[in-house]
Amino acid sequence: MWKTLIVDDERLARSELKRLLQAHPNIEIVAEADSADSARDILAAQPDIALVFLDIQMPGCTGLELAAELRPNLFFVFCTAFDSYALDAFALNALDYLVKPIVPQRLAQSLSRLPAAPAGVSDTSQQSYLPDHHGLLLKFGENSRIVRLSEISRFESVGNHSAVYTPYGKSFVLSSLSRIEQRLDPQQFFKASRADIIRISAITALEPGLAAGSMLAILQDGQQIDVSRRQVQQLKTLFGGF
Known part of the structure; x- marks a missing residue:
């Protein structure tokens, strides 16, 4: 129920x-x-x-x-x-x-769009995650379009809003980064810092950051995202070897 x-x-x-x-x-x-x-x-x-x-x-x-x-x-x-x-x-x-x-x-x-059962009623540990094919209606200037989650490379905290980076440009949603994080599959997205969540598959390189122990995640579109020292080891583990 x-x-x-x-x-x-x-x-x-x-x-x-x-x-x-x-x-x-x-x-x-x-x-x-x-x-x-x-x-x-x-x-x-x-x-x-x-x-x-x-x-x-x-x-x-x-x-x-x-x-x-x-x-x-x-x-x-x-x-x-x-x-x-x-x-x-x-x-x-x-x-x-x-x-x-x-x-x-x-x-x-x-x-009919609801899951089979509410979270907590059955084993729904990942039920609240949005699938990669989920579409977000985003505004770009005077135009709006549906952007699939799989197309988004980065979410950035901007005050009470969050910026969304897509192949079509940057848009904004009226939602905090922490709320967005709760809906994203950690197998697909990584929280680089308090200000940024990035798509794991969009990362092409990791370089030393300016601060000691920090790193820069280089994305496919050239963006350079600071990875906090606290998150560096976890990010390296994602790209660990055999």
Whole structure:
């Protein structure tokens, strides 16, 4: 069962979503919240909640802002009367983006994207990792495109955002580096420092860094990434011999 929280400041909207979810026996609605503050309290008190339906336009704190704070193993779906927030929603790795009034078929499509069971219910130690074919909707200037995770060479912490380096240029997502790290397979990505996560297969060379004991990871596109002294040995082990 997916223990589920509905967050919407409109009572009628919550009631309608509850009605639609009754058709899905694997969904158990355990709580409702009419604000981000209330949602935070519920999530703190009920750590077994695994799925959240979020309205976007709410007083005080928007659903987008709340989603950026959610723990990494939570799945969330945005439900809103506006379609203008879709890019921001998918930049936050939302499971889906539903426009009100919600169509039952679209809701079913969203739920079909969930794993077989929530993390913790079965052996899902790697269930929360995004697969390499997962697409992120990223913005490049005035244009947007879907970029596969396999195409991304680096994530860099930039304040409250993270820069994403791709063959098409640099983009940004409204998510912290630590949150991104929780969704990346450590077999594919390596945390070089507090500021950088790099794709292992993109590394072409390792060179001594400026600081004693540090190193530079040289990527295929020529980027030179500082590897903290703390991470150097672990990186060398990844490229160890027989």
